[in-house]
Amino acid sequence: VYAGRVSFDSLTLQLSLHSVQTNDSGLYVLQGVTPKVRAEITLSVQEPITNVSLTASKTDLVEFNDSVLFTCSAYGTPLAFSWYKGSSVVTAGVNVQLSNDGSVLTISNVTRYDMGPFTCVVANNISNGTSRSIYLNISYGPSNLTMTVLPEKMGYISGSNITLSCSADSSPPALFYWSYNDISLNKTGQTLQLLNASQNKTGTYACTAHNTVTLRYATNSLLIAVNDVPIFNMSFMLTCEVMGPVDSVYWMKDSLYLYSDSKISLSNQNKTLSFSQLGLADDGKYQCVASNIVSNKTSMAYTLAVNYGPWNVSISGPAIAQKDSSITLNCSASSHPPSGYSWYFNGSRVAEGAVYETGPLSLNSSGEYTCIAHNNITGNNGSVTAVPSTVVGVGELEHIMLQCMLGAVVQCIVKRAHINRKLKHICGPDRIV
Incomplete structure (x- = not known):
């Protein structure tokens, strides 16, 4: 076995092995008779790690249903195996087993957290090698x-x-x-x-x-x-839907307990809250609370906003305007949700919106300006007609302003009959002589 590969120097007591082989590994003993001496050493001859290979029994798996078996192999001696998922070391556990001197990794009943690149590293004292990665696809x-x-x-x-x-x-x-x-x-x-x-x-x-x-x-x-739309003076109902056994149900408005009275009533084991006639004071956040012997649950808040109007429709703007000038008329109403507005001049629609801005006025622009407010939820309308507007020239305006500024009955000479008629519209017939 050692022919031609071994030499011994008796002066230095040195034993030399050439072209070492793995089977040269073992215990070497030096025994001396005169003088009596004994020395020993263990020699390990190792092969570099090469051809590291990794296989898996399957890579497409179903969570909780499937298991996978990884097998790692390599050339070289001796072989020490370690396992990684990504950069994390894989160790034996409840669903993870290592066998066959660590070369086999078994994962039972895989979970979604077992997805990732698996690799094995094989090493000895003189070298190491890493396998390719295998990715598990887990549904x-x-x-x-x-x-x-x-x-x-x-x-x-x-x-x-x-x-x-x-x-x-x-x-x-x-x-x-x-x-x-x-x-x-x-x-x-x-x-x-x-x-x-x-x-x-x-x-x-x-x-x-x-x-x-x-x-x-x-x-x-x-x-x-x-639910139906809550409308002023109409009836309305809220329902508390409960799943599971329930012992009691009660209602709160703005975090205060509600009780039956002349306006509201409770029925269907308190699961139904009924309003006989809605008023603005009924606005608020409503919740129902259901409880049994082991727990209680509070619903999300329902914000009740009573729809009403339009009420108190009004127009603001000048009653007299100078020829060739422009005026702005504003329409407003009390309403929820906010009303839409339409403008009419002498019965013909001329604009939409709360604000109406005229163009340059002519004498023909005198007349009735009407605003109609409409609430799309309540379906109600409200309207108001402005005091008849009068358009005059500069000289005429001076006479009209004189008439309307004085608080008592004024006697003055109005030369033009149509101006006199306009004054009667604007200032009132009892103010004109």
């Missing part, structure tokens, strides 16, 4: 299904636009299906829009997420309550 979900609604309210008035959205953790991305009161809407996608919602849209909306690879489903639901 999971749907989980953490959430359902949101915008705007977020306890209840909605008829005509509201409502958007429902659904999201879930899922790979590949989940498909979403919508239902209303357990009946499919034949709608797919992450959002569902209820446009111009009416009271018959009140009910439970459910979103179901489906993963076509894991074959798993998840469902979440929300109750959407659409």
Whole structure:
């Protein structure tokens, strides 16, 4: 075995091995008789690490269903194996086993957190090597299904636009299906829009997420309550929808308890709050609280804003204007929501909006200016007609202003009959002689 590869120097007691081989590893002993001496050394001959290889039993897996077995191999002696996921060391644990002197890594019942590049590193005292990376593709979900609604309210008035959205953790991305009161809407996608919602849209909306690879489903639901529009002097009703067993329900307005009285009543085990005739004092934030022996829940606040008007419609602006000038007329009304305004001159529509700015006036611009206020929610109108406006020339304006500035009956000579008629309109017939 050692022929031609070994030499011994008796003077220095040096043993030399040439062209060492791995089977030269072992315990070497020097034994001396005269003088009596003994020395020993253990020699380890190692081969450099080469051809590090990594294989996996499968790379496309389903969370909680599948397991994977990694096998690492290399040339060289001896071999020490270590495992990495990304830059983190992988060690044995509940679902992770190392076997066959560390060359085999088994992960049982993989989870989404096992995704990542796996590598093995093989080393000895003289060299090391790293395998290629293997990435696990793990399908999971749907989980953490959430359902949101915008705007977020306890209840909605008829005509509201409502958007429902659904999201879930899922790979590949989940498909979403919508239902209303357990009946499919034949709608797919992450959002569902209820446009111009009416009271018959009140009910439970459910979103179901489906993963076509894991074959798993998840469902979440929300109750959407659409009420009639609250209008002054009309009846109105709020409903507290409760899921699960309930022992008691009570109502609060602006954080104060509500009780039945001549205007409001409670029915249906206090789940229904009814107003016989809405007034402006009923504006506020309403909540219902449901409780049982183990817990209690408070609803989101419903902001009640009573719609009314238009009331007290009025016009402000000059009653007299000089020819070729322009005037601005303003219309206002007490109304919720704010009224829309239309302007009419002698019965013909001339403008929209609360402010009406005329162009250069002529003598033909004298007449009746009417503002009509309209509330689209209450469906009511209110109107007012301005004091007949008069357009005059500069000289005529001096006479008219003299007549109207004096507080008592004034006697003056008005040379032109049509000016006299205008003064009777503007100042009143008892002010003109």
